Amino acid sequence: MLRLTSVSHTYSGQRRRSAVLNGITYSFERGTFYTILGPSGSGKTTLLSLASGLDTPTKGTISFEGRDLRELGLGRYRNRHAATVFQSYNLLTYMTALQNVTAAMEITGVKPASGSRRAHALELLERIGLDKATATRNVLRLSGGQQQRVAIARALACDVDILFADEPTGNLDEDTAQGIIDTFRELAHEQGKCVVVVTHSQQLAAQSDRILVLRKGKLSQQAKAR
Numbered sequence: 656m657l658r659l660t661s662v663s664h665t666y667s668g669q670r671r672r673s674a675v676l677n678g679i680t681y682s683f684e685r686g687t688f689y690t691i692l693g694p695s696g697s698g699k700t701t702l703l704s705l706a707s708g709l710d711t712p713t714k715g716t717i718s719f720e721g722r723d724l725r726e727l728g729l730g731r732y733r734n735r736h737a738a739t740v741f742q743s744y745n746l747l748t749y750m751t752a753l754q755n756v757t758a759a760m761e762i763t764g765v766k767p768a769s770g771s772r773r774a775h776a777l778e779l780l781e782r783i784g785l786d787k788a789t790a791t792r793n794v795l796r797l798s799g800g801q802q803q804r805v806a807i808a809r810a811l812a813c814d815v816d817i818l819f820a821d822e823p824t825g826n827l828d829e830d831t832a833q834g835i836i837d838t839f840r841e842l843a844h845e846q847g848k849c850v851v852v853v854t855h856s857q858q859l860a861a862q863s864d865r866i867l868v869l870r871k872g873k874l875s876q877q878a879k880a881r
């Protein structure tokens with residue numbers, strides 16, 4: 656569904672020989688939960704920002720269902736097909752948790768199959784462990800882990816084909832982290848989404864369908880321990 660072909664990336668000011676990503680070719684498919692591991696600074700966030708249409712590679716192409724993202728339009732791709740949970744959450748700080756989720760649904764034009772956007776947003780927030788009292792508080796009055804969960808609920812609310820997340824369980828206790836991992840697996844296996852998660856957590860990676868490792872600008876698939 657999402658194909659990277661000979662993708663290389665160099666930030667301005669960097670020498671071409673020290674490209675962050677170097678000739679990566681890989682296809683991400685529906686119904687699959689991927690994790691990307693790699694040492695700090697190996698380019699995981701860079702790869703995610705290119706695959707999620709926030710930036711374009713300096714060389715190579717990225718296509719969604721056969722169409723180059725540049726031709727499809729990066730804004731359109733981000734709006735309709737891909738949602739991203741950033742390390743910094745990027746929440747609207749003048750809104751409540753609930754408003755952050757409903758605003759994302761309004762912007763992307765998502766209408767729940769039944770009930771209102773508000774009811775659907777509350778359901779999603781509840782599913783990842785935020786009750787109504789917490790959901791109706793301004794996001795600045797929530798803990799880091801609670802804000803992280805709002806960012807995840809917001810991405811889930813957009814009902815896109817691909818969900819990208821950068822270290823989504825970094826700030827969470829074990830039980831909450833496990834709940835998020837279960838949600839990702841369910842999204843991939845029951846709803847047919849493609850879920851791509853950057854992580855340093857072996858526990859998370861072990862529960863994904865495919866473990867990819869980024870090292871020295873190259874992406875390789877790691878065999879899963881049985």
Ligand SMILES: Nc1ncnc2c1ncn2[C@@H]1O[C@H](COP(=O)(O)OP(=O)(O)OP(=O)(O)O)[C@@H](O)[C@H]1O
Binds near residue numbers: 667693694695698
């Ligand atoms: N906007 C930028 N401009 C210049 N260099 C950058 C920029 N963003 C990242 N880099 C450099 O690109 C390399 C890869 O960074 P990236 O954030 O993608 O790595 P990462 O694997 O996600 O790291 P971490 O695990 O520490 O989050 C690093 O050497 C970093 O300094």
